[in-house]
Amino acid sequence: MGRHSCCYKQKLRKGLWSPEEDEKLLRHITKYGHGCWSSVPKLAGLQRCGKSCRLRWINYLRPDLKRGTFSQQEENLIIELHAVLGNRWSQIAAQLPGRTDNEIKNLWNSCIKKKLTHRGIDPNTHKPLSDSSTGTTPTTPNHTPISSNQVHNSPTPLSATSDSNQMSPPPSITAVTNHHFPVDDANISNSSSKTKCPNNNNNNTCKENPVLAPTNKDYLVLFDRFLTSHETESSTSSSSRLPPSDNYFHQQHLNYGPNAPPGGLSMNQTSPQLWLTQNYRALQIMNHQFNSNSLSILVNPSEPTTSMGLKPPTSAIPSSSTEPQAASFGINSNVHYYSEAGSASSNSSTSVSNTGSSSSSDNNNNNSFFENSIFSWGLAECSPSDKETRIHPLEDEAEENKLSEYLHNPFLVAAAAAEVTTRQSQSPPETMFNEIKLESHQFLCTGGSSISSACYQQQQQQQQQQFQVSEIYAKDFHRR
DNA sequence: AACTACGCCAACCGCAACCAG
DNA sequence: TCTGGTTGCGGTTGGCGTAGT
Numbered sequence: 001m002g003r004h005s006c007c008y009k010q011k012l013r014k015g016l017w018s019p020e021e022d023e024k025l026l027r028h029i030t031k032y033g034h035g036c037w038s039s040v041p042k043l044a045g046l047q048r049c050g051k052s053c054r055l056r057w058i059n060y061l062r063p064d065l066k067r068g069t070f071s072q073q074e075e076n077l078i079i080e081l082h083a084v085l086g087n088r089w090s091q092i093a094a095q096l097p098g099r100t101d102n103e104i105k106n107l108w109n110s111c112i113k114k115k116l117t118h119r120g121i122d123p124n125t126h127k128p129l130s131d132s133s134t135g136t137t138p139t140t141p142n143h144t145p146i147s148s149n150q151v152h153n154s155p156t157p158l159s160a161t162s163d164s165n166q167m168s169p170p171p172s173i174t175a176v177t178n179h180h181f182p183v184d185d186a187n188i189s190n191s192s193s194k195t196k197c198p199n200n201n202n203n204n205t206c207k208e209n210p211v212l213a214p215t216n217k218d219y220l221v222l223f224d225r226f227l228t229s230h231e232t233e234s235s236t237s238s239s240s241r242l243p244p245s246d247n248y249f250h251q252q253h254l255n256y257g258p259n260a261p262p263g264g265l266s267m268n269q270t271s272p273q274l275w276l277t278q279n280y281r282a283l284q285i286m287n288h289q290f291n292s293n294s295l296s297i298l299v300n301p302s303e304p305t306t307s308m309g310l311k312p313p314t315s316a317i318p319s320s321s322t323e324p325q326a327a328s329f330g331i332n333s334n335v336h337y338y339s340e341a342g343s344a345s346s347n348s349s350t351s352v353s354n355t356g357s358s359s360s361s362d363n364n365n366n367n368s369f370f371e372n373s374i375f376s377w378g379l380a381e382c383s384p385s386d387k388e389t390r391i392h393p394l395e396d397e398a399e400e401n402k403l404s405e406y407l408h409n410p411f412l413v414a415a416a417a418a419e420v421t422t423r424q425s426q427s428p429p430e431t432m433f434n435e436i437k438l439e440s441h442q443f444l445c446t447g448g449s450s451i452s453s454a455c456y457q458q459q460q461q462q463q464q465q466q467f468q469v470s471e472i473y474a475k476d477f478h479r480r
Numbered sequence: 481a482a483c484t485a486c487g488c489c490a491a492c493c494g495c496a497a498c499c500a501g
Numbered sequence: 502t503c504t505g506g507t508t509g510c511g512g513t514t515g516g517c518g519t520a521g522t
Contacts, residue, residue, distance in 0.1 A: 016490070016516085038507065054508080055491065090510060105511070106489055 013047045017056055021046055025053055026061050059100045066098025070107055078104055079112060083126040 028044035037050035
């Protein structure tokens with residue numbers, strides 16, 4: 001047992017990541033791409049090994065991660081896929097957009113295995129335990145895939161069970177886990193198996209991170225509330241819900257915090273389109289999954305996937321691209337940070353990765369910042385010389401400040417996301433990368449720092465459309 | 481209030497595959 | 502072909518929070 005070779009070279013940190021480390025890594029990768037992982041910690045100024053950085057990125061900081069608990073449909077899909085693929089978590093994860101192999105593996109080991117066993121199904125063979133016990137290898141590591149028919153004919157499919165956390169409402173909406181977001185809601189806490197924010201029944205504060213930004217999980221929870229509240233407030237125009245100021249997110253934080261009204265956010269206090277845009281991707285994913293025959297989307301060997309969640313840019317991004325070349329980030333801040341005496345940030349605002357996306361466009365002047373600085377996703381695919389020209393230390397302070405300004409400008413993020421959502425609703429993405437491309441369009445209107453009135457009006461119209469589309473999703477959600 | 485057991489999950493670890501020189 | 506570096510994967514561990522006593 002020993003550390004990875006790269007870890008011998010110098011004294012490297014281990015364990016949980018601090019907000020500062022996350023920000024460094026996020027900033028570096030969004031700006032330069034990861035390139036060679038072994039060089040990332042050095043260039044990003046991290047005392048970590050490249051392997052650790054890669055893991056952190058893949059499992060946590062990646063922009064396309066879907067957070068929240070697994071839905072019943074996702075669980076069923078995992079079971080079906082596991083029956084076919086065995087413990088090939090990365091391949092299973094490839095069929096579940098936004099989910100990581102680690103996440104699925106953990107879910108399997110902690111929950112699904114038990115559920116299956118409880119239902120009398122051998123989690124290894126996916127056959128009834130009585131059969132497995134008669135001679136089959138219940139714990140053999142050499143998984144023998146079974147046919148999809150066997151899966152579908154399982155005597156006690158999970159979807160038909162009476163588990164407490166299924167179906168109404170979807171677990172992904174109601175459960176809050178793995179972060180310290182203080183949602184003080186009886187409904188939520190009832191549906192959550194655990195809350196990791198102890199001693200906050202009254203004051204809504206957490207021991208480690210007293211002030212935290214909402215996470216995607218949290219938005220899912222809140223989105224559910226929004227859906228509920230919207231049914232009674234559907235007459236409210238979406239245009240009136242634009243974020244009133246740059247303090248928008250701060251107001252949200254206040255609403256999440258100790259001063260939150262009973263039941264949390266209300267429609268009049270926050271922007272539903274922000275909720276929608278921040279959850280629309282999850283909805284899309286879920287909707288896609290619900291509408292798919294799970295086994296019909298099994299691995300296509302001819303189309304390699306990547307656990308990075310990003311398609312190789314060589315095929316997706318023209319070299320002389322006038323196409324958007326960027327990715328965007330959603331809210332991604334449910335950080336399970338280490339707690340180091342005296343050093344743990346009590347305010348994780350710096351770690352909030354409310355980053356937007358960039359765009360390469362015809363308008364080089366207006367978008368030079370994005371075009372020149374961030375989202376070089378395809379770096380790993382670049383030639384070494386190309387890498388060298390594109391990977392360099394942070395040297396342009398002004399540019400970096402601009403990035404920081406952008407990353408922390410919720411209005412830009414929210415407004416941009418709104419347009420993305422509209423575009424997505426008008427033209428459903430076929431792939432995750434398409435989503436990224438679509439999102440990258442958003443800054444054509446923002447001009448990098450502000451939204452023109454024309455764009456503003458256009459956005460309002462789009463938001464109206466978006467809201468209508470979202471209503472459809474909302475109803476669909478409630479049905480489930 | 482203190483202690484213990486348990487569950488969850490982020491992160492670590494070793495191994496194998498891949499790739500460039 | 503060999504070698505060293507890098508990446509990806511799956512198994513495992515350890516820390517933290519919660520529930521139970």
